Amino acid sequence: MTHSKYPILFSPLDLGFTTIKNRALMGSMHTGLEELENGFERMAAYFAERARGGVGLIITGGISPNLEGGAGAKLSNDDEVAEHRLVTEAVHGADPEVKICMQILHMGPLARNENPVAPSAVRSRIASHTPRELDAAGIEKQISDIVNCAVCAQKAGYDGVEVIGSAGYLLSTFLVEKTNLRTDEWGGSYENRMRFPLEVMRRIREAVGPNFILIFRIAAMDMLQGGMSWEEIVLLARRMEEIGVNIISTHFTWHESAVPTIATMVPRAAFTQVTGRLKKELTIPLITSNRINMPDVAEAVLARGDADIVSMARPMLADADLVKKAFEGREDEINTCIACNQACLDHTFNGMEVSCLVNPRACHETKLNYEPTTAAKKIAVVGAGPAGLAYAEVAARRGHQVTLFDAASEIGGQFNLAKRIPGKEEFYETIRYFNKMIEKRKIDLRLNKKATADMLADGGFDKVVVATGISPRMPDIEGIDHPKAVSYIDVIKGLKPVGRKVAIMGAGGIGFDVAEKITHAGKSSALDVDIFAKEWGIDFENHPRGGVTGVEPIVARADREVTLLQRKTTPVGRGLGKTTGWTHRITLARRGVKMINGVEYLKIDDQGLHLRINDQYEILDVDTVIICAGQLPLRDLFDQLVELGIEADLVGGAYEAMELDAKRAINQASYLAAAV
Template identity: 30%
Template sequence: MSDFPRLLEPARWGSLELPNRMFMPPMGTHTTHPDGTISDVGLAYWMARARGGVGLLITESIQTQTVSEIANPSVISISADHQVAPLRDAVAQVHAAGALIAANLTPGLGRVMPVAPDGGPAYSASDNTILADPARRCRELSLEQIGEILEQFRAAVRRTLDCGFDAIDLHAHTGYLTDQFMSSTWNRRTDEYGGSLENRMRFPTDMLRIVREEAGADFPLSMRITVRHHFPGGREADESRQMALILQAAGLDVLLVDSGSYEAVDWSFPSYYMGDGVYLPDAAAVKPSLDIPVAVCGNLTPELGERALQDGIADFIGFGRMLIADPDLPAKVRAGRAASVRPCIRCNEMCIGNVVRGCGLECAVNPQAGHEADRVLLQAPTRRRVAVVGAGPAGLEAARVAASRGHDVDLYERTGAIGGVLEPAATPDFKRELHRMIDWWGGELADLGVRVHLDHEVGPDSPELLGADAVVVGSGSTPIVPDVPGITAPGVVDVLAFHRGALVGPRVVVCGGGLSGVDSALELAKDGHEVTVVEMADAIAPTMVMHNRVALLRQLGEHGVRLLTGHVVTAVEPGAVQVKGPDGDERIETDTVITAFGVRANTALADALAGTVAELHVVGDAVQPAKVAEAVHTGFQAGMAV
């Protein structure tokens, strides 16, 4: 018997029979051609998930109108006839792979988009502030413009049907244009599209009516709404239940739910700080009132999804970033191989982070995501002996990829465990997905026959390296220890030593406000310690993805962590740390000092091997200290190159 009977059972999405209860929610990819047509890169991304067995694949948001919205070159559009043929061909290929696909249609972003097609301020339901520039205000859409938007939406629905999509999903959440009509905080109109809840729901129900008029009463139709906005004056669950009932009465088949807004962006794009099943309370809040199914996503795993189905919290489970990390998740679950699903570590670095930066979607732990067409793991023409030094993320990925291509691989690790710095960094509960990632690599290497040699240190003269056809060095990094009086005294603990179990006292000063330092500070504060972070820069963790940083700073504040930016540690004394800041010197009493000043590349082995081995590849922090994503990607490239 399967461990996931509910997740794997067929279910009806309106009139559409799905092979299982798993769906891929809409996620932007920034892979589109400038004219709004789908690209080969975007299609290859779809196809990998289609072949992976997901019950329903929902596209990224597809633009339907240019009345109040500029043509966005980063998203698919269906606002013009020339955009139909490429999309029709893409849908046909998805169907040929045995998958079902729904089009997520968006009538616009409203105040989230800074300018309108005429170059003036954006349009919204009312004269709301523009998200990117609160000093400026949107223009309120006229009734005539609303009518034009809906007529263009009607034309887009016709084109969508011409493309052969199996269902339509409507974009109405997170404070985008439809949500701006639905929400009293953004809708202050006094005409038929504002005022009462029924009037505020007129815009989304108009869209439902149009789909029904064009597609018929039985065509599968869903909509995603935000149950809680998580900012003062935003929507709460009680009103969302009323909205859901109005949508159900208007002919909706499936309600997708989430939580958050751009005013609470950490909820809209939940990172590892947010924990598991972020939107399950939102599903639980609306489902008992409804007769139609409820679909939910948000930091879910197959285990959590199965439990939510068993408990009646939801009817469909969405895997978004997890399907970026492993497009074969549904197939692996069906095959009884859930343990082999590559976990999403919820870092947001190269999925959401890339799209926000204007780059195509990628993934920190899956280097093939967004590169499905050009990063294909083909068998190597000749089987070679490959030696990989260092079982950190870069070395593990290099060993996995090299072995996947048919090479004979030995992995040497000087400590007693794989994972490198990920292993101690995964000690906070909010980073436990890193442990799952290490376990995944361990399982993959075992299945591929990689020989892992723990407690095995190698040097430049080791025969294990000199006899290899190719050597990959992932020797990692070494901590930076500044020339500060007392920095090596008793009571001073390196951040990795802390994660490995070094004892700390009730009061802790963390020296260094980068990612490792502040994550440690948050872990300590959650455990009841009194924590101060000292950082010489003007900001804490400035390179962190903005969505994650919002969650981090909020939680640091909630747990009383004192943040001293623009401060330099000048001395460590028994029971205290001396710091210098903009307002002068300060002595901070403490029981333990944790040093997190950063790291530098450990290049000793790579430098010694240069010119002495047949082929040398240097990966991860041994090249340049960076985040997990960069380490994994350099490891992948090395595994492809040997």
Template identity: 30%
Template sequence: GPRRVNGNDFMEGGIGRPEQQAFAAALAAAGADAVSINVGWHEAQVPQIVAKVPRGVFAYMAREIKKQVAVPVMAGHRINDPQTARRLIDEGFCDLVAVGRALIADPRFPEKAAAGHDDRIVHCVACGQGCFDHIFKNKAVECQCNPRAGHEEEELEPAAVPQKVMVVGGGPAGMFAALAAAERGHRVTLHEGGLRLGGQLHLAGRPPGRSEFLVLADDLERQLAVSGVEIRMDSTVDRRLLELERPEVLILATGGEPIVPPIPGVDLPLVVQAWDILAGNRQAGRKVAVLGGGAVGVETALYLAEEGSLSGDELKFLLVHGAEQPGELYRLATEHDREIALVEMTGSLGANFGKTTRWGMLQDVERYGIKPLVGARVVEITPAGLRFERGGQIIDLSVDTVVLAVGTRARNPLRQVAEELGLRCVAAGDAVTPGTVFEASHQGWQAGRTI
């Protein structure tokens, strides 16, 4: 039968590529029908499963083993779309591919790929929130991109009486709510106040290694295009429109808004919200303090750090042409001109990251020279920077930009109006309680399926 081997365990003093290649050749000679190439190990310091891992990046190990054996060789790890799979096979990296989490995100992945319906595939975005993070918590496997995962026995029954449903908000909660309601046969209209769907997915996809969240936004938009949902962009929903439309069910997925903490000086010109930095609406200076060491704060700090380092294309050019030595290229990949401090009141950074993601993020904080200031309470922001209390001492930090990343609060301006009009109303996502994309997706789906 087939056998799985490790191409490289990425462990100091471990078994490297030459030894693993010899082992794979010995397995094939001993009668293995095929070899499947795994990589890494749980304690390895090289990320293997998170979104920052480029698609198909480890397939080179399969190609090296393929040259030494006469049996089929299978590549895996971060192959979440048919285009990558076909490219790896066509270019001789492997004979076939192993797809794991992509089948949780879309169990019909192989069927759609075989039929040439690549554009209908829901892609795994390697967030780990519903699969690996749940496993580490001894919880059932679910999926951010596929709310059906883990709930396959819960059929979406056709609505006994189709109703007129209005969904307000085109973020993940609103999009999933609209899809679920439409699948049940309701007449659904989705109102989005901006000019694009996806909501905060467009912010989540901006930090380094997080662009897969933009893929989820695209996938949801494509699903909506064939769902029968009427989409109204640049649409302001107010009392007048609600009185005019009179929906039988109103789903409020109006999202959240960044918190402005009650700190003296928070209204000074050097203060900016992390959302504005990630959206590209504001620029940071060279000396930056990010207030808030949760997921948004850490990712914003990394975004600012990577802005000043060389890109992958630039590094490859310099490497291929021998312009710099490898050690110098590493410095250029991680060095930047900014001084960045992460200021966090609690004793640790990134506490709201999942277990699969947090260690790599903290690794990058150290790698990019970002200064963590944990256990620090900001008492004042001044034109010259900020003043914080830490360990009983008051400390002044000179910066030219203060980035706020202290959390999100629910934004739900229509609930009271809906109640006054006697409309049946349900809320989902950050409009209820700010949380993760996983939580918004599942709350939206649940709102749509229970009408």
């Protein structure tokens, strides 16, 4: 029966020997569980929950075929096969129709170990070591090990494997001239450079037989100057089809590329048109990916003919039931991925366990559960920012009677500031989700209501949770009350005018957001693929080698001179997220924002902002000084409750307000509410 709203998304895909029940794929993400002592039990719970959530196909995080190919989990022997069987049995037990494929990831020159290998001794700018050039015997070993890994995956009960041939990992480094300097049969002409990935896939197909899903992940646009040409990509994909690959999965970058592809500033489904172009050249199905976070976006991609399968990786961290909710018409209940990367990719690249800012249960399904309460309490939550909303939702879900107070006229707290920053429009989705949860969980929401200690004392509450957030810290310098000095909150909300010459005191996340807002001109590039492409030098139309034009990106900017200042002596922006911080630094630099560290603030007066930089006295001639100098926890209410002898918990910014941290706030609130 055809689904009325998403007919293509919920149509089966026939591969001949097997059928994928729908076109929704949970794409590969490394979780950090792979290397833990009880990691496979936790992975089993994590993947099984997504299988129950309605997805048609799952691809695991990358598993190395040998020690030199990675830094953690590998699959090469029977003991490791037994561990992986925990995962496949859990998934097939949750839903026998769901297919799960294991990604084989040989990191090549990016391997986090002392002995990385590559076709040539060319060090990546993001790698720790120069790789060792493989000799003929070394190449044969790597091929054999990858094939053995695929055979082990088949023994472990996987329905197939995906081999990653993109991103700057081993297979892709054979394909590109800048990383393959060889002059033997594995280098030189493109025919020779293709040989390694083709030989890998040909031998895997030979070893596993015809009835095993074989996916090759191709760099359909690698975003590298001197990367692969469109003709080379098409030729490689066609050869893969000829040797028996069932599905081509398109990937859109190397990790060292200076083009964002997955940050929240990237428009939804920005790159699917590239997959659509490749689809016209092949007869086997194609997977597309990147910033497809809601079912209507997925259906539109499929309807355009851009792909046969849509990969939604991080969106299924954010909501394990995304596909099920879409099928049942409950889209407004989807906890949407906002592409912040703070708890997923930033954790991965810092060697930490992965989770999700909007869903702390992700990858923690065996540790954090919201069991129905056996003793319902009447709970007051004061503050409807991220921490208060998370606490109220979890407590009410478990059966507690929750009243949620906020002095503002809308829920969201600091998220209401974030959503106003160009490139952060996805925060509207989180506020939409919590509004729906307030209705669904029957939370008594009282807006425009400043809760007092006496009112709470008289309210008959069994428990009070204080999530009152923060107040901006005003530094103790002369002239801080001068008309030129304004708070970041007033600037973001548009309550105070901003002059043409501006100094921003503080270069944390908020300072960068403010700089983004006041230097931005025109439509947000996060909402327009053409503007985004121009800002990052991408040529979707002509697809030059690597997909990037090589010309200076075109960045619209407001007519302002902006200086971003910080007291720390470390480089400005060093503390931003690992996988997104560089994008903000580049964007502001292209808009002419000056960034200065090691600053001592002296005073603000009619002349401007007085500073000491490297023992030199300076005056910045500015019209406006925007104060982004940190936050202080708002704890007055908590202190008053304690004085009255009322039990109260502090969560979120009210608990700790060093840097605004929604990830920590939601995590802390969710664990507390799970235990009450």
